[in-house]
Amino acid sequence: MTVLKEFDTGTPIRVAEKTVTLAIDGREVTVPAGTSVMAAAMQLGTRIPRLCSTDSLEPFGSCRLCLVEIEGRRGTPSSCTTPAEPGMVVRTETDRLAKLRRGVMELYISDHPLDCLTCAANGDCELQDMAGAVGLRDVRYGYAGASHLGSTKDRSNPYFDYDPAKCIVCYRCVRACEEVQGTFALTVLGRGFESRIGPGGSDFLGSECVSCGACVQACPTATLIEKSVVEHGQAERTVLTTCAYCGVGCSFKAELQGNRVVRMVPYKGGKANDGHSCVKGRFAWGYATHRDRVTRPMIRARISDPWQEVSWEQAIAHAAAEFKRLQRTYGREAIGGITSSRCTNEEVFVVQKLVRAAFRNNNVDTCARVCHAPTGYGLKTTFGTSAGTQDFQSVEQADVVMVIGANPTDGHPVFASRLKRRLRQGARLIVVDPRRIDLVRGPHVRADHHLALLPGTNVAMINALAHVVVTEGLVDEAFVRERCETGDFELWARFVALSENSPEAMERFTGVPAAEVRAAARLYARAGNAAIYYGLGVTEHSQGSTMVMGMANLAMATGNIGRVGVGVNPLRGQNNVQGSCDMGSFPHEYPGYRHVSDDATRQTFEALWGVTLDTEAGLRIPNMLDEAVGGGFKGLLIQGEDIAQSDPNTRHVVAGLTAMECVVVQDLFLNETARYAHIFLPGTSFLEKDGTFTNAERRISRVRQVMPPVTGKAEWQITVDLAQAMGYPMAYDSPAAIMAEIAQLTPTFAGVSFAKLDELGSIQWPCNDGAPTGTPIMHVDRFVRGRGRFMITSFVPTEERVGPRFPLILTTGRILSQYNVGAQTRRTANTVWHPRDVLEIHPFDAEARGIRDGDLVALASRKGEIALEAVITERMQPGVVYTTFHHPGTGANVVTTEFSDWATNCPEYKVTAVEVRRTNDYTHWEVRNRIGALDAAE
Amino acid sequence: MTILTGRSAIESGRSMPPNDPPAGVDSDGKRLAMMANQIALFFAIYPTEEAAAAVANHINQFWGRAMRRQFLASFSADDPTFHPLVARAFTRIRPPDDRWTVAP
Numbered sequence A: 001m002t003v004l005k006e007f008d009t010g011t012p013i014r015v016a017e018k019t020v021t022l023a024i025d026g027r028e029v030t031v032p033a034g035t036s037v038m039a040a041a042m043q044l045g046t047r048i049p050r051l052c053s054t055d056s057l058e059p060f061g062s063c064r065l066c067l068v069e070i071e072g073r074r075g076t077p078s079s080c081t082t083p084a085e086p087g088m089v090v091r092t093e094t095d096r097l098a099k100l101r102r103g104v105m106e107l108y109i110s111d112h113p114l115d116c117l118t119c120a121a122n123g124d125c126e127l128q129d130m131a132g133a134v135g136l137r138d139v140r141y142g143y144a145g146a147s148h149l150g151s152t153k154d155r156s157n158p159y160f161d162y163d164p165a166k167c168i169v170c171y172r173c174v175r176a177c178e179e180v181q182g183t184f185a186l187t188v189l190g191r192g193f194e195s196r197i198g199p200g201g202s203d204f205l206g207s208e209c210v211s212c213g214a215c216v217q218a219c220p221t222a223t224l225i226e227k228s229v230v231e232h233g234q235a236e237r238t239v240l241t242t243c244a245y246c247g248v249g250c251s252f253k254a255e256l257q258g259n260r261v262v263r264m265v266p267y268k269g270g271k272a273n274d275g276h277s278c279v280k281g282r283f284a285w286g287y288a289t290h291r292d293r294v295t296r297p298m299i300r301a302r303i304s305d306p307w308q309e310v311s312w313e314q315a316i317a318h319a320a321a322e323f324k325r326l327q328r329t330y331g332r333e334a335i336g337g338i339t340s341s342r343c344t345n346e347e348v349f350v351v352q353k354l355v356r357a358a359f360r361n362n363n364v365d366t367c368a369r370v371c372h373a374p375t376g377y378g379l380k381t382t383f384g385t386s387a388g389t390q391d392f393q394s395v396e397q398a399d400v401v402m403v404i405g406a407n408p409t410d411g412h413p414v415f416a417s418r419l420k421r422r423l424r425q426g427a428r429l430i431v432v433d434p435r436r437i438d439l440v441r442g443p444h445v446r447a448d449h450h451l452a453l454l455p456g457t458n459v460a461m462i463n464a465l466a467h468v469v470v471t472e473g474l475v476d477e478a479f480v481r482e483r484c485e486t487g488d489f490e491l492w493a494r495f496v497a498l499s500e501n502s503p504e505a506m507e508r509f510t511g512v513p514a515a516e517v518r519a520a521a522r523l524y525a526r527a528g529n530a531a532i533y534y535g536l537g538v539t540e541h542s543q544g545s546t547m548v549m550g551m552a553n554l555a556m557a558t559g560n561i562g563r564v565g566v567g568v569n570p571l572r573g574q575n576n577v578q579g580s581c582d583m584g585s586f587p588h589e590y591p592g593y594r595h596v597s598d599d600a601t602r603q604t605f606e607a608l609w610g611v612t613l614d615t616e617a618g619l620r621i622p623n624m625l626d627e628a629v630g631g632g633f634k635g636l637l638i639q640g641e642d643i644a645q646s647d648p649n650t651r652h653v654v655a656g657l658t659a660m661e662c663v664v665v666q667d668l669f670l671n672e673t674a675r676y677a678h679i680f681l682p683g684t685s686f687l688e689k690d691g692t693f694t695n696a697e698r699r700i701s702r703v704r705q706v707m708p709p710v711t712g713k714a715e716w717q718i719t720v721d722l723a724q725a726m727g728y729p730m731a732y733d734s735p736a737a738i739m740a741e742i743a744q745l746t747p748t749f750a751g752v753s754f755a756k757l758d759e760l761g762s763i764q765w766p767c768n769d770g771a772p773t774g775t776p777i778m779h780v781d782r783f784v785r786g787r788g789r790f791m792i793t794s795f796v797p798t799e800e801r802v803g804p805r806f807p808l809i810l811t812t813g814r815i816l817s818q819y820n821v822g823a824q825t826r827r828t829a830n831t832v833w834h835p836r837d838v839l840e841i842h843p844f845d846a847e848a849r850g851i852r853d854g855d856l857v858a859l860a861s862r863k864g865e866i867a868l869e870a871v872i873t874e875r876m877q878p879g880v881v882y883t884t885f886h887h888p889g890t891g892a893n894v895v896t897t898e899f900s901d902w903a904t905n906c907p908e909y910k911v912t913a914v915e916v917r918r919t920n921d922y923t924h925w926e927v928r929n930r931i932g933a934l935d936a937a938e
Numbered sequence B: 001m002t003i004l005t006g007r008s009a010i011e012s013g014r015s016m017p018p019n020d021p022p023a024g025v026d027s028d029g030k031r032l033a034m035m036a037n038q039i040a041l042f043f044a045i046y047p048t049e050e051a052a053a054a055v056a057n058h059i060n061q062f063w064g065r066a067m068r069r070q071f072l073a074s075f076s077a078d079d080p081t082f083h084p085l086v087a088r089a090f091t092r093i094r095p096p097d098d099r100w101t102v103a104p
Helices: A038-045 A095-110 A126-133 A172-179 A214-218 A227-232 A277-284 A311-329 A346-358 A373-382 A392-397 A413-424 A458-471 A476-482 A486-497 A504-510 A516-526 A546-555 A577-584 A598-610 A621-630 A648-658 A715-725 A735-745 A756-761 A843-848 A923-928 B006-012 B030-043 B048-062 B065-074 B083-091
Strands: A020-023 A027-032 A089-091 A160-162 A187-189 A196-198 A224-226 A239-241 A251-256 A260-266 A336-338 A365-366 A400-405 A428-432 A450-452 A528-532 A568-569 A635-639 A662-669 A681-682 A692-693 A701-704 A763-764 A809-815 A838-840 A858-863 A865-872 A880-884 A912-918
Touching: A027 A038, A027 A126, A089 B006, A095 A126, A095 A838, A160 A227, A172 A214, A172 A413, A214 A224, A227 A681, A239 A701, A251 B030, A260 A277, A277 A568, A311 A336, A311 A635, A311 A681, A311 A715, A311 B048, A336 A346, A336 A838, A346 A365, A346 A577, A346 A598, A346 A635, A346 A692, A346 A715, A346 A735, A373 A546, A392 A400, A392 A413, A392 A528, A400 A413, A400 A516, A428 A516, A450 A516, A458 A486, A458 A504, A458 A516, A458 A546, A458 B065, A476 A486, A476 A546, A486 A546, A504 A516, A516 A701, A528 A546, A546 A568, A598 A735, A621 A648, A621 B065, A635 A715, A692 A735, A701 A756, A735 A756, A756 A763, A838 A843, A838 A858, A843 A865, B030 B065
Parallel strands: A020 A089, A336 A365, A336 A635, A400 A428, A400 A528, A428 A450, A528 A568, A635 A662, A662 A681, A809 A880, A838 A865
Antiparallel strands: A020 A027, A160 A224, A187 A196, A239 A251, A251 A260, A692 A701, A701 A763, A809 A912, A838 A880, A858 A865, A858 A912
């Protein structure tokens, strides 16, 4: 395959019911009303010369190359800014136009370095292309006059360079930053000849730039260009694949020389991202070839022993022998497995199959346990299926957006850009979050209401919002009557209407003024189209599942379900966390969210798999650890998961791991969990995988192999080999064959195949006979469960309480440049933005404790203590502090507790009672952790 | 039906253990008791019989054999730390089928 160049219509093709027909160079073309002459010409295959236009941006009309002649009009209008009109007669090539274009090009080239042969963009430069297109042969003005050729390059950004000498001031980068990304970090400094692109007066690294890469992608010259292209040159081939970071699941073009990635460029045809990206997906892929990668299997008898490299055959045989020994000695349920949300659907499917069919129990769980398990429970209970209701594009028709417990600009930045675009168009915004996240007030975006509630009071807030809807007559009665269980609705309505649930009554819990809550509720209920987007600030609570059901109640009561622009939408964390749940990673469910006790479902699996399957739910991750400490659980296969860093109460996790006799870790790196492992099986990065990921909008996308596995073995093959060694053969010859089995066993995937994915690009499940090309919006005519079910959601405060010893509430989260436990992003240049975890604290709380910005502070909870640097910020509210868990040296989860969601055991990361004080040194735990000594192993 | 509000539901669960057990140790099943009480607090708003059935059903559906085994072995229905609904649901919690624990 050669390098994929996407079709660019120059300006966007408009969406309109009306069409117009015009003639261009003697040929008729019909386009939607509002489409430009330039884009209409492209429909005929006529590429009018241009420099300042690209179809991801609104027309600008500055370069003066795209001039055309239109019958009946004076002059030569720019085709990019001229809308097509009925009966218009356009000429794109005349002698006059050619002369004008050559003249314009002469001016550009007179102030441009003539270093094409040594330029990094050689072969991928629109200026070069246009010089050829207009037939430029000479520059009459010479090169002796004033120019920008001596301008200083800005190389401060770790991923791209800015060379003002090559800038033609077309504004594409500035407009991309505004229109596509929504950050407004770039501007044009100076006027006339002095004009130059600037990141707000400082260099790129020190600016507001978020390094999404939109400006680099938009640049038609080598002015903004990837350092990797400067170093390696132009790519020779493209592989279309899917990003392995967050749950947005952006589609990317991996551009390669041989097997070396030169750059990753967001794919315009990707429906999750429409050609946009963030700093992680666009640039932070270097971890895949980092020197820390472990590429050979390793084993050791005790966790205090050094690792020994062995062959794949030895490692697999040893793991199988150990697992069989443990089951013989301690019983069938003494072992289990954890699937990875960073792995493909196919890799996850075979691991859960290994557990169910070869281990012969249901002790399989996944990292969704610690993030969106409450989403699965809550949405299944109310709507009938464990997934979000919309596609991402739906937000473009939302009138009011309520963001609850999510920070999209950091956690889901490409969706955030889509959301911000809609907000700039006039949609209203409600933010429910203890912190003043960037969306509350940003460039051209301002929340109408920021309900800055206390952590742990989500359910109080949702009940208060519902109270207003019910008591002020804002219920969509027709929707409820036609679509929902009316008996359950009446019980719920009576409950939320009680005065105890009023905003005034709940104010003492939430800390949010009742009037603000009432105004927000009215705005949401009267919106027309109101959409809820939420994140881990909802789920990681002792009432996480209750809150999910509370949001579903609110959406149903106001009729905001079942069409474009509305819905209840989880912003899921990891790239394939939706998929790993879909694939039956929970201990109580088979693929497709069907309980293991359901005889008909189980018999389907038994018939195909040829074994009798366990009829009861297995253990969840925290329960596995409890059982391990208790002595009943002895062996664990961990696929791409770092529970020693990511899961709460690190001491308990470590105690559980060290109590086991065989821990098998399958990962890219020797992560924190691998310290307690007996067998290490090297995994593959997304660049080496072949399979599918499913993103937060249920979109199944192909992950295509960009390079062969550096480990010599695909991860699905590792599992197949282990199953074989355990005495349970699995006969697959490819990931496509695994997907065929998934489709055979899972009704919502019945129509999915690699061939169809290749044909359609991506598919949102359910995909079956009823929806052969997938389902962008769910619950359109009826809920999956039939009628929507209202659940009563009593507010129950968490048992984790602040008091004199621990007066502050700690809440944890993520930032833009790092990803979860940081195993990937810490091995990239992203560390320049976040070299360590810090503690955000309000000035009042800092002053009361004598803490200055940058001080080392001890953060202590009932579970443990760590030390980290304080950052004083008014983003926090008094009484609440915040940190991230991206760096293992910090050990943020040393202080978090095992309190968890009542329904799913999802940990309550968002509420930990803590105290903060100045300190002089790191804690004993951190020092010990940093030098690698393991007291548990002693 | 009598609708309990959030506050009264909370008050009805006051007998819950105030804190979770020491890290990593649940030999006495206190963590399981706390989890059962949490489940009860969610369903407490529903009519008693419906709620008790829902508590038992949730435990039967989502707790593994080992958890139910330990829970049933560690407590009796009249345990004073139980939410009343847990006590009522206790006898409906399905004992684990230990035949399945033998190695395959």
